[in-house]
Amino acid sequence: MLKITDLVKRYGSGDPVLKNLDLTIEGESVVSIIGSSGAGKSTLLRCINRLVEPTSGSIELNGTELTKLRGGNLRAARRKIGMVFQGFNLVDRLTVMENVQSGRLGYISTWAAIMRRYPKEDIRRAYELMERVGIAQYANTRADQLSGGERQRVGVVRALMQDPEILLADEPTASLDPKTSEQIMGLLRDLAGELKLPVLINIHNVTEAKEYTDRIVGMRYGRIIFDDKPASLDQEAMDSIYSGSPHADRSEDLKAAS
Amino acid sequence: MSEARDTWKKPPFIANPAIRWAVYLGALGYFLWVGATMPIDWARVADGFGRAGRIFGGAFPPSFERSGLLIDGFLESLKIAILATTGGVLLSIPIAFMAARNVAPLPIYYLGRFIIIVARSFHPVIVAIIFVKAVGFGPFAGVLTLVVYSIGFVAKMLAERIEEIDFGQVEAMKAAGAPFFSTIFYAIFPQIMPRQIGLTIYQLDSNLRASAVVGIVGAGGIGATLANAFGRYDYDFALAITIVIVGVILISEGISGMIRKRIG
Amino acid sequence: MTSISEQFGREDWSRFSSKQKWQRFAIFAVCALAIAWSISSIEVVWAWVWDAPSQMGDLFERMYPPDATNLATILRVLWETVNIATFATAFAVLMSLPVAYLAAQNTTPNRATLWLGRLILVTSRSVNTIIWALLFVAIFGPGVVAGIIAIMFRSIGFIGKLLGEAIEEIDKRPVEALEATGASRFKVIAYAIVPQVMPTFWAVAILRWDINLRESTVLGLVGAGGIGIILQGAIDTFNWPEAATVLLAILVLVILGEVVSAFLRRRIL
Numbered sequence: 001m002l003k004i005t006d007l008v009k010r011y012g013s014g015d016p017v018l019k020n021l022d023l024t025i026e027g028e029s030v031v032s033i034i035g036s037s038g039a040g041k042s043t044l045l046r047c048i049n050r051l052v053e054p055t056s057g058s059i060e061l062n063g064t065e066l067t068k069l070r071g072g073n074l075r076a077a078r079r080k081i082g083m084v085f086q087g088f089n090l091v092d093r094l095t096v097m098e099n100v101q102s103g104r105l106g107y108i109s110t111w112a113a114i115m116r117r118y119p120k121e122d123i124r125r126a127y128e129l130m131e132r133v134g135i136a137q138y139a140n141t142r143a144d145q146l147s148g149g150e151r152q153r154v155g156v157v158r159a160l161m162q163d164p165e166i167l168l169a170d171e172p173t174a175s176l177d178p179k180t181s182e183q184i185m186g187l188l189r190d191l192a193g194e195l196k197l198p199v200l201i202n203i204h205n206v207t208e209a210k211e212y213t214d215r216i217v218g219m220r221y222g223r224i225i226f227d228d229k230p231a232s233l234d235q236e237a238m239d240s241i242y243s244g245s246p247h248a249d250r251s252e253d254l255k256a257a258s
Numbered sequence: 259m260s261e262a263r264d265t266w267k268k269p270p271f272i273a274n275p276a277i278r279w280a281v282y283l284g285a286l287g288y289f290l291w292v293g294a295t296m297p298i299d300w301a302r303v304a305d306g307f308g309r310a311g312r313i314f315g316g317a318f319p320p321s322f323e324r325s326g327l328l329i330d331g332f333l334e335s336l337k338i339a340i341l342a343t344t345g346g347v348l349l350s351i352p353i354a355f356m357a358a359r360n361v362a363p364l365p366i367y368y369l370g371r372f373i374i375i376v377a378r379s380f381h382p383v384i385v386a387i388i389f390v391k392a393v394g395f396g397p398f399a400g401v402l403t404l405v406v407y408s409i410g411f412v413a414k415m416l417a418e419r420i421e422e423i424d425f426g427q428v429e430a431m432k433a434a435g436a437p438f439f440s441t442i443f444y445a446i447f448p449q450i451m452p453r454q455i456g457l458t459i460y461q462l463d464s465n466l467r468a469s470a471v472v473g474i475v476g477a478g479g480i481g482a483t484l485a486n487a488f489g490r491y492d493y494d495f496a497l498a499i500t501i502v503i504v505g506v507i508l509i510s511e512g513i514s515g516m517i518r519k520r521i522g
Numbered sequence: 523m524t525s526i527s528e529q530f531g532r533e534d535w536s537r538f539s540s541k542q543k544w545q546r547f548a549i550f551a552v553c554a555l556a557i558a559w560s561i562s563s564i565e566v567v568w569a570w571v572w573d574a575p576s577q578m579g580d581l582f583e584r585m586y587p588p589d590a591t592n593l594a595t596i597l598r599v600l601w602e603t604v605n606i607a608t609f610a611t612a613f614a615v616l617m618s619l620p621v622a623y624l625a626a627q628n629t630t631p632n633r634a635t636l637w638l639g640r641l642i643l644v645t646s647r648s649v650n651t652i653i654w655a656l657l658f659v660a661i662f663g664p665g666v667v668a669g670i671i672a673i674m675f676r677s678i679g680f681i682g683k684l685l686g687e688a689i690e691e692i693d694k695r696p697v698e699a700l701e702a703t704g705a706s707r708f709k710v711i712a713y714a715i716v717p718q719v720m721p722t723f724w725a726v727a728i729l730r731w732d733i734n735l736r737e738s739t740v741l742g743l744v745g746a747g748g749i750g751i752i753l754q755g756a757i758d759t760f761n762w763p764e765a766a767t768v769l770l771a772i773l774v775l776v777i778l779g780e781v782v783s784a785f786l787r788r789r790i791l
Binding site: 049051074075076077078079080081082083085087088089090091092093094098102105106110113114155158159162 | 705710712713
Binding site: 344507 | 556557559560561563564565566567570571573574577578580581602605608609612644645648649650652653656657660661662663665666667736737739740743744750753754757769772773776777
C-alpha cells in the first residue's frame, strides 16, 4: 500500500508544485494520474522514489517511510519501486540483456555487474519477462537498434526485474504512436494483474486512461481535484481538471487564506 | 524456446574468436615483452625520487628576481610568434590553393599536398635544430621554424575549406568572363575569409605556445631562457618562467577563444 | 519615398559603412604596427637573413645522398620511439580516467574535487612535453623513463579534458533511470556513463597516440630517449647524410602512424 500524506514540493522559494497532497493506493489497482502540463504529475511520481526531494509530508510504502531515507537505505527502498519513463531512458550502447539486467544492479555484486556475470535465476527471469512482452529475440541486440515500442518494453522489463512492490510510469506512451501506445498500456494493465502489482501511471491521453485503468486521479496545479472510477469522469470533471491557470488558483488560495 | 535459459554472455567486441585472441594476446605480449626489455636503469630511476625532492625544494619559492630577463625573453617569443604567423599565413594561402583538389591541376596538387605533409610531420623542435644549424642561433631560426609549423596547419585547414566551397559562384564569375585572379578574389576569397581569420588567430596562439619550446634548442625566445635556467640548476628561476609561460598561454587561449567566438 | 540609390547617389557604392571602414582600418593598423614593432626590434643579424636561402641550399646539398650505413641502429631506436609513445599513451589513458571523472561537473563528488580535477588538467596541458621532459630528465636521468613520464604528464591533460567534456555531454536520462532502480553510484557510472563515453574514449586515445608518436621523436633532443638522440648526434658531428636518413625515417614513421590510427578509428568506431 502506498500512502501519501500532506506532501509539499517547492522548488526554490517559488509557488509549491505540490500543495498538501494526499493519496492512497491500495492493492493491485492500476491508477492513472491526468492533468495538464505543469500540474505536478511528474513531480509527484519522482517524489515517491525520491528522484525529486519532497519539501515536507510523508510517503509510506508498505509500512516504510520513504521521505527520511538516506544512502543505502534509500537505494534499498528504490529497488522496491520500479519506474518506466517517457523517453525509455535506456543505455543505447548496451545490449537489451544488459539494459534489462540493470534493473537488478541493486541486488548483485559490483564485480558481477562489471563482468556481466548475472546470476542464473536473474537470467531465467529476464528471458521469461522478455518472452512475455515479446522481445526475447533481441537479447543480444543493442538497445538503439530497437523501435520505440520495443524500447519501452525493455524499459518495462527493466523495471519488473527489480521485483518491485509498486510500478511508476511517467508518461510511458507519450513518445509512441497511437497503436504502440495502446499495446504498452494493455501490457501494463495485464502485467499488474499477473504480478499483483499496483501501477501508477501519469498520462496525457484521457481516452487511454479511461480504457486501461481502474481509477483516475485528476490533478490541477499541485492539487488532486478528482479521484474516482473512470466512468465518473464526466465533461464537468474534465473541464475543471484542464481549465484555469496557476494564477487563478493562486488568487483562490489568497481568498481562502483571508 | 521455453527450455530453461539461464546463461547469457555479452556478445564479444570482436566476433571472430581467432582474431579476438590474437589481438588480446598480441597486446599483452607486446606490453610484457617491451616492458621487460626497455633499456631502463632502475637504480638511477629510484635515485630520482630523492632528486625530485631537491629540485622542488630548490624551485620553491619561485624567483622573479631576474624579471628583466624574463620579460625580454617573453617579448622575443611574442615577436617570433607575430612574424611567424604573418609569414606562415601569407605563405599558406598559395600553398592551400595548390593543395585544393578542385582548383589545382594534378601535379601542382601533389606538390601542395607534399609540402603540407612534410611541414606537418616534423615536430617544430626538429625543424628548429635544422634551422639553427643553417642560419645560426637566435630568433630568426625560431621565426623560420614556426613559419613551417604554421604552414602545416593553416594550409591544411584552408585547403580543406577551399575544397568545400560552393563552386557555382566560381562558375558564375567565369561565365561573366572574369580573369583568373579576379575569380579567385571575388568568388573564392569571400568564402574562405572567415575561416582564414579564425585560423590566423588560432595559429598566433599556437605559435606563442610553440615559441616557448623551440627556444630550448636555441631558436630564441623564452624557451632559451628556460633551458639556460635549467642548465644552470636555477630551479627557482625555471619555476618562475614556467609559471609565467602557463599564465600567458592561459590568457592568450582565452583571448583567442573570445575573438574567434565573436567572429565565428 | 526615396529609394536607396537616390539617397546615396547612383554612382557611389561601397561595401562597408563608414563606421565599419574605421573599424577595419583600426584592426589593420594594429596588425601592421605589431608586425612593424616585431621586425624593427627583433634581434636578428640581417646579413644572416639574406644569406639564409643559400645556407639552406648548402645544407640540403650536404644531406644528399642520405647515408644508410647505420640504418639498423636507426630502425632499432625508431622502434624504441614507438614504444615510448605507446607506453606513455597507455599509462596516460589509465590515469586520465579518474581525472576526467573529477573534472566533469556531473560526476565530480564536490566543488573542491572539481577544482582539483581542473587544476590537474590545466597544469598538464599548459606545460609542453619538452618542458616536462627537461624536468624529468633532471629527476630520473636521461633515458626512456623520463620520456615516457613526460609524454604521459602532457597527455593526461589532453585526454582528461576531452573525456571530461564527453562525460558532461552524456544523455542524463539513463543515469536517472538507473538511480531509480536503487543501484549504487559506482554501478550507475559503470552502466549508464561508461558505455556512453566509450566511443570518445577510444577516439581520443587513438588521436593522442598519433600526436605522441610525433612528440616522442623530439624527446631525445633533451635526453629523454628515442630517435631524437641519434638525430642530435648526427647534427652535432655534422654528419648530414645520416641526419637526412633519420629525418626520412621520422617522416615514414609519422605517416605510418597516421595510417594506423586512421585504420583503428575506422575499425573501432
